[in-house]
Amino acid sequence: MATRRVVIGGGTGFIGRSLGERLLASGYNVINVARMPAANNISWSTLEVSGLPKATCAVVNCAGQQFMDFTKSWTPGFKQNVQNSRIYTTKALAKAINQSQDKPKVFVLITGVGAYEPSESNKYDESSPTTGLDFFSRLVVDWEKAAQVDPPVRLVVIRSGAVLGRWGGMIKNMFVPFYLGVGGRIGTGKQYLPWIHLNDLTRLIQFAIENDNVKGILNGVAPQVITNEEFTKVNL
Ligand SMILES: NC(=O)c1ccc[n+]([C@@H]2O[C@H](COP(=O)([O-])OP(=O)(O)OC[C@H]3O[C@@H](n4cnc5c(N)ncnc54)[C@H](OP(=O)(O)O)[C@@H]3O)[C@@H](O)[C@H]2O)c1
Numbered sequence: 001m002a003t004r005r006v007v008i009g010g011g012t013g014f015i016g017r018s019l020g021e022r023l024l025a026s027g028y029n030v031i032n033v034a035r036m037p038a039a040n041n042i043s044w045s046t047l048e049v050s051g052l053p054k055a056t057c058a059v060v061n062c063a064g065q066q067f068m069d070f071t072k073s074w075t076p077g078f079k080q081n082v083q084n085s086r087i088y089t090t091k092a093l094a095k096a097i098n099q100s101q102d103k104p105k106v107f108v109l110i111t112g113v114g115a116y117e118p119s120e121s122n123k124y125d126e127s128s129p130t131t132g133l134d135f136f137s138r139l140v141v142d143w144e145k146a147a148q149v150d151p152p153v154r155l156v157v158i159r160s161g162a163v164l165g166r167w168g169g170m171i172k173n174m175f176v177p178f179y180l181g182v183g184g185r186i187g188t189g190k191q192y193l194p195w196i197h198l199n200d201l202t203r204l205i206q207f208a209i210e211n212d213n214v215k216g217i218l219n220g221v222a223p224q225v226i227t228n229e230e231f232t233k234v235n236l
Helices: 014-025 044-050 076-099 135-145 169-179 198-210 228-235
Strands: 005-009 029-033 056-061 106-112 154-160 162-164 195-197 216-220
Touching: 005 014, 005 076, 014 029, 014 198, 029 076, 044 076, 056 076, 056 198, 076 106, 076 135, 106 135, 106 198, 154 198, 162 198, 195 198, 198 216
Parallel strands: 005 029, 005 056, 056 106, 106 154, 154 216, 162 195
Antiparallel strands: none
16 A cells, blocks of 8 residues: 655644544554654754655644743743744645645644634634634634645645643643632633544544545534633533
């Protein structure tokens, strides 16, 4: 059987690592694009100079500077890192795909439901407008614009809710404040908190890789919607 290789930008992170494990278990070969060297990692500069590894059938971008980091303050420099780490990595992967002689079938980008205006009443689907009204919404608009791949490569953008899994992501970052007894609801607590379990998100990504009819925007969220207040009660 021909090699089925998937390249994952930020494949060392919470989502990327779990996705890599799932794909390996399904018989794929996985290469991460990462800032530090390791077995099965290539650097962003190697990607730029040498392009995609041979026989890459899919590229997924899970790279981005963590922003729910309670040890960092929201300085303009930090916000710029949050933005650049997503936009530059997405542009670099899109460029490598467009320049490849042996093109992958699909580019999957993981962005966020922060694209939509926070609301206590509106319901959003994939056709809802992105407002660009606040930092996150503008970030997602620019991030998705950076993913310009030429046909016939399929582009799938998964706007993910907060990803829940025991050992990382939102739960890991919330564990310390809740453990110290300072975690609590935000504002009125009535804001919706769209969420998805890590396993469902990685299965969705694999589904998007393997099904040629999947393209465009997908909202990666669980069917049941909870409020910030309900989430806080479950965590306490
Ligand atoms: N977790 C969530 O709840 C959630 C929800 C919606 C969307 N997302 C998006 O999904 C993506 C992955 O999230 P995650 O939770 O897996 O994050 P994560 O655990 O922090 O992993 C992100 C990866 O990005 C790479 N990275 C960090 N800073 C970078 C920089 N300045 N330049 C290039 N690469 C950098 C790191 O890889 P190296 O250190 O190996 O380079 C890291 O392993 C992010 O873009 C995030 O915004 C996450």
